[in-house]
Amino acid sequence: MNPSLDPIFQRRSIRAYTEQPVEPEKLDLLLKAAMAAPSAMNCKPWEFVVITDPEKLALFRKRLIFGNRNAPAAILVCGNPSLSVNPAARLFWVQDCSLAGENILIAASGLGLGTVWVGVHPVAEFVRVVRDITGLPKHVTPLGLIYVGYPAEGKPARTQYDQKRVHWQKYQKLNH
Numbered sequence: 001m002n003p004s005l006d007p008i009f010q011r012r013s014i015r016a017y018t019e020q021p022v023e024p025e026k027l028d029l030l031l032k033a034a035m036a037a038p039s040a041m042n043c044k045p046w047e048f049v050v051i052t053d054p055e056k057l058a059l060f061r062k063r064l065i066f067g068n069r070n071a072p073a074a075i076l077v078c079g080n081p082s083l084s085v086n087p088a089a090r091l092f093w094v095q096d097c098s099l100a101g102e103n104i105l106i107a108a109s110g111l112g113l114g115t116v117w118v119g120v121h122p123v124a125e126f127v128r129v130v131r132d133i134t135g136l137p138k139h140v141t142p143l144g145l146i147y148v149g150y151p152a153e154g155k156p157a158r159t160q161y162d163q164k165r166v167h168w169q170k171y172q173k174l175n176h
């Protein structure tokens with residue numbers, strides 16, 4: 001495959017991490033990648049909470065049932081629709097923040113870091129737990145928690161390309 005796309009195909013969900021901390025400069029780069037994402041009317045309705053405090057990370061591990069991962073850092077991707085100056089753009093905050101989140105995953109892959117996305121919104125209980133741990137106000141919604149660290153497991157690069165999911169010019173019914 002084309003090496004320019006290596007960070008995309010090499011990105012895999014990593015659920016075991018070494019104890020090596022993530023350099024603050026690398027966390028900054030990930031945030032720069034996040035904020036390079038496109039957004040509806042370029043309203044950028046995102047905010048990020050970076051967590052490296054071991055006590056806070058332990059709380060996530062304990063209280064998020066699908067989020068028990070030992071990473072030394074996490075980035076919480078949040079939507080704040082009130083940042084969208086154009087009200088018509090506010091409806092798109094999930095798409096805007098998802099694109100920012102995917103940029104983090106791909107950028108981390110390119111930097112040799114592992115990540116896993118832990119879904120938060122729209123599960124009310126996960127939203128409540130994350131609000132409680134991070135002190136998010138009501139008008140800011142946690143979309144997903146991205147654990148970040150150096151991988152302690154290896155996974156092969158891959159695409160999951162499936163020709164049946166691709167329709168050219170017109171939708172054709174799947175035969176199965």
Ligand SMILES: Cc1cc2nc3c(=O)[nH]c(=O)nc-3n(C[C@H](O)[C@H](O)[C@H](O)COP(=O)(O)O)c2cc1C
Nearest residue numbers: 011012013014015066067116117118119120144155
């Ligand atoms: C919206 C969303 C929610 C996810 N939630 C979790 C989660 O709570 N815990 C987890 O370990 N992985 C979670 N994942 C990671 C997926 O399980 C993973 O992306 C999928 O199995 C494909 O594997 P890959 O990332 O290695 O390609 C989530 C991914 C997405 C996109």
